[in-house]
Amino acid sequence: MEPDFVFTVANMVAVVGWIALLASPFIPRASDMIAAVAVPLLLSVAYTGLVLALWSGGQGGFDSLANVELLFETRELLLAGWLHFLAFDLFVGAWLVRTARAEGIGFILVVPCLVLTFLFGPAGFLLFSAVRAARLRSPAGQPA
Numbered sequence: 001m002e003p004d005f006v007f008t009v010a011n012m013v014a015v016v017g018w019i020a021l022l023a024s025p026f027i028p029r030a031s032d033m034i035a036a037v038a039v040p041l042l043l044s045v046a047y048t049g050l051v052l053a054l055w056s057g058g059q060g061g062f063d064s065l066a067n068v069e070l071l072f073e074t075r076e077l078l079l080a081g082w083l084h085f086l087a088f089d090l091f092v093g094a095w096l097v098r099t100a101r102a103e104g105i106g107f108i109l110v111v112p113c114l115v116l117t118f119l120f121g122p123a124g125f126l127l128f129s130a131v132r133a134a135r136l137r138s139p140a141g142q143p144a
Contacts, residue, residue, distance in 0.1 A: 003079045010046060013039055014086040017094075018118055024097050025107050036094035043087035050080040085121065093117045096128045105135060 017039035024031035058077045060070030072078045093114050100110045109131050117124025 017090045040091045047083040
């Protein structure tokens with residue numbers, strides 16, 4: 001399968017997961033199943049398949065920035081890295097939604113965190129952590 005095709009399909013599958021997260025106030029169980037389980041697992045299968053098939057033929061490694069750069073010069077391993085981002089960012093987004101639901105954090109406060117997680121991964125997690133911290137510091141645990 002061509003890497004560009006896998007890239008396109010993986011992006012569309014990930015978007016389905018993000019849409020499920022945005023719909024989570026209306027369909028919480030389906031959202032959890034799609035965004036926290038099904039889509040990350042599907043992306044993880046594709047990632048693992050690429051790594052198992054191509055890792056030994058790749059150059060570079062994780063021991064220096066130069067070697068990481070060299071590793072991702074292989075188009076298929078670059079795709080694997082992208083699948084890694086898609087799977088883990090969505091998994092974190094699903095965790096944010098479930099945690100917010102369990103802790104009574106309003107979904108309106110979670111949406112900016114999801115957007116940041118979708119675009120910049122850890123930045124969304126950082127914002128959500130700040131929202132949680134502010135909520136815990138406010139009187140009676142109410143949103144600040």
